[in-house]
Amino acid sequence: MLFKTSMNRTIAGGYATFNYLKQNPPNDFFPASASTPLKDLTSSPRYAKEPEVKLAIAEMATFLKPDQMTNSEGELYNHSSNSSTFHKPNDTERPYVIAYPHDTQEVAEIVKICNKYRIPMVPYSGGTSIEGHFIPTRRGVCIDVSRMDKILALHEDDLDVVVQPGVGWQDLGAYLDPYGLMFGPDPGPGACIGGMVATNCSGTRASRYGTMKDNVIALTVVLSDGTIIKTKNRPRKSSAGYNLTGLFVGSEGTLGIIVEATLKLTVKPEKEVVAVVNFNSLGEAAKTVTDIFKKGIAVNAVELMDDRQMKCIKEMTDDVHGGRKWSDKNLLLFKLGGVSNTVLKDQINIVSSICKKNGGFNIEIAESEADKEAIWSVRKTQLWTSIDWAKKIMPNARAWPTDVAVPVSKLPKLIAETVEDIESNGLMTTVVGHVGDGNIHALVIFPPEQIDVAEKVVKNMVKRAIENEGTVSGEHGVGIGKRDFLEMELGEEAVNVMRRLKLSLDSKMLFNPDKIFKIDPNEDRVDNY
Numbered sequence: 021m022l023f024k025t026s027m028n029r030t031i032a033g034g035y036a037t038f039n040y041l042k043q044n045p046p047n048d049f050f051p052a053s054a055s056t057p058l059k060d061l062t063s064s065p066r067y068a069k070e071p072e073v074k075l076a077i078a079e080m081a082t083f084l085k086p087d088q089m090t091n092s093e094g095e096l097y098n099h100s101s102n103s104s105t106f107h108k109p110n111d112t113e114r115p116y117v118i119a120y121p122h123d124t125q126e127v128a129e130i131v132k133i134c135n136k137y138r139i140p141m142v143p144y145s146g147g148t149s150i151e152g153h154f155i156p157t158r159r160g161v162c163i164d165v166s167r168m169d170k171i172l173a174l175h176e177d178d179l180d181v182v183v184q185p186g187v188g189w190q191d192l193g194a195y196l197d198p199y200g201l202m203f204g205p206d207p208g209p210g211a212c213i214g215g216m217v218a219t220n221c222s223g224t225r226a227s228r229y230g231t232m233k234d235n236v237i238a239l240t241v242v243l244s245d246g247t248i249i250k251t252k253n254r255p256r257k258s259s260a261g262y263n264l265t266g267l268f269v270g271s272e273g274t275l276g277i278i279v280e281a282t283l284k285l286t287v288k289p290e291k292e293v294v295a296v297v298n299f300n301s302l303g304e305a306a307k308t309v310t311d312i313f314k315k316g317i318a319v320n321a322v323e324l325m326d327d328r329q330m331k332c333i334k335e336m337t338d339d340v341h342g343g344r345k346w347s348d349k350n351l352l353l354f355k356l357g358g359v360s361n362t363v364l365k366d367q368i369n370i371v372s373s374i375c376k377k378n379g380g381f382n383i384e385i386a387e388s389e390a391d392k393e394a395i396w397s398v399r400k401t402q403l404w405t406s407i408d409w410a411k412k413i414m415p416n417a418r419a420w421p422t423d424v425a426v427p428v429s430k431l432p433k434l435i436a437e438t439v440e441d442i443e444s445n446g447l448m449t450t451v452v453g454h455v456g457d458g459n460i461h462a463l464v465i466f467p468p469e470q471i472d473v474a475e476k477v478v479k480n481m482v483k484r485a486i487e488n489e490g491t492v493s494g495e496h497g498v499g500i501g502k503r504d505f506l507e508m509e510l511g512e513e514a515v516n517v518m519r520r521l522k523l524s525l526d527s528k529m530l531f532n533p534d535k536i537f538k539i540d541p542n543e544d545r546v547d548n549y
């Protein structure tokens with residue numbers, strides 16, 4: 021009898037608690053809010069310890085061949101950092117192991133094992149990102165998709181291609197060339213489709229062909245529990261449901277692993293030349309670009325290198341690249357193209373006359389493949405040239421690369437104020453820009469002891485971009501380097517919604533932890549410059 025009464029009380033108590041919780045759910049349990057502020061996460065994510073990681077690796081070894089996994093010191097470091105990023109891993113931030121899956125099924129199996137043991141996963145493809153995107157802050161498994169490098173289908177008539185994530189954009193370009201086709205985005209040499217989608221990259225051709233988000237039709241993605249989804253079918257347009265493709269473009273490996281991408285192609289211009297022209301002032305160069313766009317001329321690419329950058333290039337490459345000699349004045353570089361010589365000639369004439377009207381001089385048109393390549397490669401490798409130049413002047417020089425973007429009309433002001441800020445603080449800089457998109461890269465060059473000053477001017481540059489209706493990153497992304505800036509641009513609430521989306525797809529917070537925004541209320545990581 022006594023037992024029965026106590027059982028009744030327990031049941032009644034349980035029911036009352038259930039009812040209370042139903043009406044007053046705690047924040048992290050059926051949350052009523054639409055977003056997740058960091059403070060609502062009451063504890064740090066819980067991840068596997070080494071013994072569990074060992075079990076997981078043993079399970080992976082049942083289907084991955086020995087050459088599909090490594091923990092060699094060199095590879096672990098290469099999968100934590102690269103020479104171009106300013107944001108370095110701390111000494112303990114290395115993956116336990118790198119896995120090299122060959123296909124989607126292997127990716128899904130690796131993910132299922134990591135999910136079972138709560139092991140963080142960092143996707144990796146070309147390793148060229150520069151905001152500390154793939155630093156394994158919580159160790160875990162690096163999933164390197166570079167061996168998934170097949171072009172699966174080319175649909176010439178539909179102008180699309182289906183590829184695996186380890187296909188490099190340069191290899192894709194070489195493959196498409198004989199078909200007279202091309203793929204628009206052209207980020208850092210060595211970048212691959214997986215990372216390009218994940219960073220929403222672009223490059224020198226974006227003002228004509230769009231950024232990555234404009235060039236992805238559909239994705240196949242492995243989610244945090246190993247589920248494989250396809251975001252869309254293959255038509256160029258679709259209003260069917262949520263735009264899941266867009267959700268994964270720019271997600272920086274925090275929501276899932278991209279294992280296949282259907283990409284838009286464009287027809288390669290039948291005729292194309294590279295044109296270069298100098299200007300005494302940046303304002304003249306920027307006005308030229310605006311005037312060309314306002315005239316309705318669609319140039320295939322337009323890039324800017326400021327006079328500091330040109331001085332560096334002159335000193336480092338005169339007579340080296342195809343025997344060229346450069347002027348040290350501000351430079352605009354164009355790719356002009358058309359379907360026939362007549363169309364091309366018309367475009368050259370109109371662009372040349374707009375350049376001249378705005379004070380342009382030294383106009384030069386390169387027509388041979390060798391000359392075009394000699395000019396364009398100088399622009400594409402400008403970051404490394406600038407770093408070498410800085411070290412020539414100051415052997416212990418450090419260089420902080422970063423990018424911001426503003427509406428094109430605000431670019432001259434942004435550049436002028438940024439250069440003034442950097443130089444009046446006693447540091448050096450070179451500036452290049454995807455000027456057609458209002459996107460600049462100002463490289464801050466400084467002696468190691470001036471790191472605080474460098475940090476200050478970089479922050480100023482980002483704030484200045486936001487004040488000018490711009491963005492904290494036009495193309496490199498957020499990674500770990502720009503997390504705080506993201507809130508400055510979009511506000512805390514928008515970032516809280518991103519955190520909610522992350523939690524809904526990756527509740528154990530296994531995919532690329534700590535990137536884009538914080539996921540741990542107790543995180544005290546200090547950026548390692």
Ligand SMILES: Cc1cc2nc3c(=O)[nH]c(=O)nc-3n(C[C@H](O)[C@H](O)[C@H](O)COP(=O)(O)OP(=O)(O)OC[C@H]3O[C@@H](n4cnc5c(N)ncnc54)[C@H](O)[C@@H]3O)c2cc1C
Nearest residue numbers: 145146147148149207208212214215218221222273278495
């Ligand atoms: C010299 C130089 C020039 C550059 N120029 C440009 C430029 O003009 N424009 C530009 O946009 N960028 C540029 N970059 C930056 C860089 O090339 C781009 O960010 C590029 O898109 C990164 O691709 P990746 O394959 O190297 O990615 P990685 O560095 O391997 O990874 C980048 C991010 O994507 C995630 N990721 C990788 N693969 C996958 C996958 N399969 N699924 C999900 N997530 C994944 C990673 O976790 C990481 O967060 C330049 C870099 C250098 C060094």
